[in-house]
Amino acid sequence: xxxxxxxxxxxxxxxxxxxxxxxxxxxxxxxxxxxxxxxxxxxxxxxxxxxxxxxxxxxxxxxxxxxxxxxxxxxxxxxxxxxxxxxxxxxxxxxxxxxxxxxxxxxxxxxxxxxxxxxxxxxxxxxxxxxxxxxxxxxxxxxxxxxxxxxxxxxxxxxxxxxxxxxxxxxxxxxxxxxxxxxxxxxxxxxxxxxxxxxxxxxxxxxxxxxxxxxxxxxxxxxxxxxxxxxxxxxxxxxxxxxxxxxxxxxxxxxxxxxxxxxxxxxxxxxxxxxxxxxxxxxxxxxxxxxxxxxxxxxxxxxxxxxxxxxxxxxxxxxxxxxxxxxxxxxxxxxxxxxxxxxxxxxxxxxxxxxxxxxxxxxxxxxxxxxxxxxxxxxxxxxxxxxxxxxxxxxxxxxxxxxxxxxxxxxxxxxxxxxxxxxxxxxxxxxxxxxxxxxxxxxxxxxxxxxxxxxxxxxxxxxxxxxxxxxxxxxxxxxxxxxxxxxxxxxxxxxxxxxxxxxxxxxxxxxxxxxxxxxxxxxxxxxxxxxxxxxxxxxxxxxxxxxxxxxxxxxxxxxxxxxxxxxxxxxxxxxxxxxxxxxxxxxxxxxxxxxxxxxxxxxxxxxxxxxxxxxxxxxxxxxxxxxxxxxxxxxxxxxxxxxxxxxxxxxxxxxxxxxxxxxxxxxxxxxxxxxxxxxxxxxxxxxxxxxxxxxxxxxxxxxxxxxxxxxxxxxxxxxxxxxxxxxxxxxxxxx
Amino acid sequence: xxxxxxxxxxxxxxxxxxxxxxxxxxxxxxxxxxxxxxxxxxxxxxxxxxxxxxxxxxxxxxxxxxxxxxxxxxxxxxxxxxxxxxxxxxxxxxxxxxxxxxxxxxxxxxxxxxxxxxxxxxxxxxxxxxxxxxxxxxxxxxxxxxxxxxxxxxxxxxxxxxxxxxxxxxxxxxxx
Numbered sequence: 001x002x003x004x005x006x007x008x009x010x011x012x013x014x015x016x017x018x019x020x021x022x023x024x025x026x027x028x029x030x031x032x033x034x035x036x037x038x039x040x041x042x043x044x045x046x047x048x049x050x051x052x053x054x055x056x057x058x059x060x061x062x063x064x065x066x067x068x069x070x071x072x073x074x075x076x077x078x079x080x081x082x083x084x085x086x087x088x089x090x091x092x093x094x095x096x097x098x099x100x101x102x103x104x105x106x107x108x109x110x111x112x113x114x115x116x117x118x119x120x121x122x123x124x125x126x127x128x129x130x131x132x133x134x135x136x137x138x139x140x141x142x143x144x145x146x147x148x149x150x151x152x153x154x155x156x157x158x159x160x161x162x163x164x165x166x167x168x169x170x171x172x173x174x175x176x177x178x179x180x181x182x183x184x185x186x187x188x189x190x191x192x193x194x195x196x197x198x199x200x201x202x203x204x205x206x207x208x209x210x211x212x213x214x215x216x217x218x219x220x221x222x223x224x225x226x227x228x229x230x231x232x233x234x235x236x237x238x239x240x241x242x243x244x245x246x247x248x249x250x251x252x253x254x255x256x257x258x259x260x261x262x263x264x265x266x267x268x269x270x271x272x273x274x275x276x277x278x279x280x281x282x283x284x285x286x287x288x289x290x291x292x293x294x295x296x297x298x299x300x301x302x303x304x305x306x307x308x309x310x311x312x313x314x315x316x317x318x319x320x321x322x323x324x325x326x327x328x329x330x331x332x333x334x335x336x337x338x339x340x341x342x343x344x345x346x347x348x349x350x351x352x353x354x355x356x357x358x359x360x361x362x363x364x365x366x367x368x369x370x371x372x373x374x375x376x377x378x379x380x381x382x383x384x385x386x387x388x389x390x391x392x393x394x395x396x397x398x399x400x401x402x403x404x405x406x407x408x409x410x411x412x413x414x415x416x417x418x419x420x421x422x423x424x425x426x427x428x429x430x431x432x433x434x435x436x437x438x439x440x441x442x443x444x445x446x447x448x449x450x451x452x453x454x455x456x457x458x459x460x461x462x463x464x465x466x467x468x469x470x471x472x473x474x475x476x477x478x479x480x481x482x483x484x485x486x487x488x489x490x491x492x493x494x495x496x497x498x499x500x501x502x503x504x505x506x507x508x509x510x511x512x513x514x515x516x517x518x519x520x521x522x523x524x525x526x527x528x529x530x531x532x533x534x535x536x537x538x539x540x541x542x543x544x545x546x547x548x549x550x551x552x553x554x555x556x557x558x559x560x561x562x563x564x565x566x567x568x569x570x571x572x573x574x575x576x577x578x579x580x581x582x583x584x585x586x587x588x589x590x591x592x593x594x595x596x597x598x599x600x601x602x603x604x605x606x607x608x609x610x611x612x613x614x615x616x617x618x619x620x621x622x623x624x625x626x627x628x629x630x631x632x633x634x635x636x637x638x639x640x641x642x643x644x645x646x647x648x649x650x651x652x653x654x655x656x657x658x659x660x661x662x663x664x665x666x667x668x669x670x671x672x673x674x675x676x677x678x679x680x681x682x683x684x685x686x687x688x689x690x691x692x693x694x695x696x697x698x699x700x701x702x703x704x705x706x707x708x709x710x711x712x713x714x715x716x717x718x719x720x721x722x723x724x725x726x727x728x729x730x731x732x733x734x735x
Numbered sequence: 736x737x738x739x740x741x742x743x744x745x746x747x748x749x750x751x752x753x754x755x756x757x758x759x760x761x762x763x764x765x766x767x768x769x770x771x772x773x774x775x776x777x778x779x780x781x782x783x784x785x786x787x788x789x790x791x792x793x794x795x796x797x798x799x800x801x802x803x804x805x806x807x808x809x810x811x812x813x814x815x816x817x818x819x820x821x822x823x824x825x826x827x828x829x830x831x832x833x834x835x836x837x838x839x840x841x842x843x844x845x846x847x848x849x850x851x852x853x854x855x856x857x858x859x860x861x862x863x864x865x866x867x868x869x870x871x872x873x874x875x876x877x878x879x880x881x882x883x884x885x886x887x888x889x890x891x892x893x894x895x896x897x898x899x900x901x902x903x904x905x906x907x908x909x910x911x
Contacts, residue, residue, distance in 0.1 A: 039795065074833055142797075258772050260772045261772065275768045342771045343771075343772055343773055344773055345772075346770065346772070486757060625793075625838065625839055626835060626838050626839070626841060627836070628835050628841075634743065658800070665781060666784050666785075666786075666842040666844060667784075667786075667842075667896065668844075669782065669784050669894050669896075676771075678770075679769055679770055682769075700905050711767035712769040713770040713771065714769050714770060715770060721770065
């Protein structure tokens with residue numbers, strides 16, 4: 001392997017030496033951005049020059065300054081939450097400065113977002129040949145989101161079963177082990193090194209700019225785990241002027257309607273506080289945040305106490321080189337709830353549970369990204385990250401009930417973006433991932449994955465964008481077999497008119513088994529999990545064809561997006577009881593599946609105050625091994641959102657429906673009382689946001705949140721009641 | 736808990752405040768049809784649940800025109816009479832729907848009414864022609880000896896997990 005790695009590095013150095021060019025005559029882009037209605041300068045508008053790393057954020061005067069760029073043709077993308085994204089065509093100028101003034105149109109419903117996850121570079125959603133959903137920071141902030149499942153639960157095509165997030169049916173319920181969706185924080189991997197799972201709480205949502213969700217197999221760029229798609233949490237850019245922000249929320253869960261379910265005298269509360277700071281000090285810019293959350297839980301023995309801190313520092317060495325370093329610490333102390341006692345006592349754990357047992361989980365993420373602009377057409381990104389996870393319960397280590405693991409995930413990636421001509425863009429790189437685990441339950445193991453990838457985007461014609469990508473991953477886990485995975489992808493986007501376009505994509509995905517799946521030897525709530533080092537990687541193939549139509553008739557924007565998809569998955573790893581003893585479980589490659597579906601999304605904004613957004617996903621998930629419906633998958637996921645914008649206040653409703661899951665593991669019935677108790681899911685959330693700036697000139701917002709207001713009782717995982725009605729108040733502000 | 740502001744608020748003299756009315760209205764709005772405790776009078780079900788495992792996998796199945804239905808049937812008597820007669824006489828419990836065809840394995844659940852009941856013969860049965868034409872394709876046995884079916888006592892409110900192996904190339908002795 002040493003030989004091949006050095007060859008790859010040599011290839012990169014060769015590329016760099018060829019591509020380093022000196023700057024020709026450079027200019028400065030000097031522009032100002034205003035609100036179209038109020039004519040006031042807009043602060044915080046992100047400006048990016050398409051296909052280049054150059055960009056800036058508007059200051060308090062709405063000014064955007066991008067220095068030292070070659071005098072050439074550019075497309076400048078201007079985006080800001082709450083405003084319609086604008087793309088400006090800029091032409092060469094004779095002077096040293098290119099000046100412009102632009103007015104952004106207010107648009108409460110975002111329709112033309114920009115994302116980075118589809119191609120590892122910033123681009124408009126309309127230029128991506130695959131389905132993408134974007135959750136903006138307003139929605140995350142107002143809904144008091146502190147965990148990933150809360151952030152993505154109202155996204156079309158997404159279903160959450162316990163600790164597993166499924167995009168278009170990719171995952172079922174696997175006790176949170178082995179995610180089939182890659183999770184990233186600012187492009188850095190965030191799946192744990194041992195369980196390969198998502199830590200829902202290890203993300204700084206208070207300072208997130210948006211959450212990008214790319215649907216369909218994405219291993220051609222991201223490698224392992226991108227079987228169902230990619231979720232990337234993107235944090236805010238640092239502010240030019242100092243800004244302090246805070247959020248404080250508190251609320252309570254409704255008491256159980258049924259006397260059998262009562263478990264506490266008072267009301268169970270859920271509260272939290274976040275504070276953030278962002279400022280640029282000359283060449284150094286900083287973004288800092290910290291939060292504390294306490295949740296008493298809506299069931300007995302389900303409380304949690306969480307603390308987090310996150311810092312992102314960026315230093316501009318020169319106009320062409322900058323270094324961003326980020327670090328986050330996330331701690332969670334929660335009760336070790338696994339499942340209910342029975343449906344008759346759904347708010348209580350099994351009667352023999354020791355209620356003094358806690359599960360302590362700590363996560364430390366350190367990321368560094370060096371960006372260097374070699375020339376206007378070539379830029380280099382070198383990324384390194386460490387994710388350290390540690391969890392343990394407070395049983396003595398000698399006890400058979402002890403669970404604990406320490407894992408270290410290290411990732412290093414060298415990426416080049418090259419614009420060969422005006423009409424094409426190449427993204428290519430090498431990537432090394434290393435996982436190391438020390439655990440009484442999983443043993444001491446390491447796992448390495450070395451990969452090389454390349455993706456080209458070409459415009460053979462003005463209205464056609466062709467994307468072709470390929471990635472090869474070599475996985476080596478000592479004491480298990482080695483695997484080499486090839487993940488190609490191809491996509492095409494055709495713009496029939498300015499408002500109507502079609503996309504089509506076909507890609508491969510794979511997931512290397514996690515160390516926990518291969519080497520688990522653990523006793524877990526009466527179950528014994530046995531190791532299986534012979535596990536093979538899971539694989540997927542995704543095909544999608546989609547259409548997007550956007551019109552702006554008078555004052556009414558209207559967007560419709562329709563996609564048909566087919567995902568084929570094989571070698572799926574699932575925990576299965578052994579024939580000789582149903583209480584002994586082993587992870588095995590057993591399932592082959594096909595999921596065919598259609599997804600329809602509609603957005604509009606009527607009468608100047610009424611926003612409507614709906615997304616319907618209908619799927620037929622078939623287990624080809626058993627010729628029955630795939631377990632833990634709903635056929636229908638319907639999400640609908642409505643907003644009434646009355647200037648000083650906004651009123652939101654979020655409704656979610658999932659039909660009753662048809663199949664679960666029947667073996668669960670043996671040890672989990674009422675495991676098959678499941679119903680369709682209907683949840684309705686209401687939210688009233690008062691802008692105190694408009695009514696009292698205070699830089700504050702007051703939000704009243706009512707989640708699951710109908711107090712509908714349902715479960716998303718066997719033996720687990722989903723959150724009941726919650727009423728809360730939030731105050732947030734920026735200074 | 737007593738220090739909590741919401742606890743104080745809810746239990747204060749503001750008990751009749753609009754917030755309390757709001758909570759009351761919300762309770763009235765509560766949705767029916769979700770999960771609920773089982774009625775107190777109901778008894779827990781007695782179930783036989785398990786897996787049929789087809790030796791040789793899905794490629795071992797007989798031609799499709801000879802597979803009309805697959806059920807798991809638990810008989811009180813051994814040897815049983817024909818399936819239809821035993822069911823009509825309420826001497827047998829069975830899976831409500833046909834199990835899937837041409838698969839490697841299939842899970843099943845049988846609800847047993849009026850426990851305790853002793854089943855002396857539990858078998859997977861294949862309908863190969865008309866509704867009266869069935870044969871046994873697998874038998875519940877702990878020893879693996881198909882000539883010696885095992886007995887299973889089903890008690891009130893208990894769930895029993897069993898496995899039945901089906902070998903289409905080596906069928907068990909036919910009792911009906």
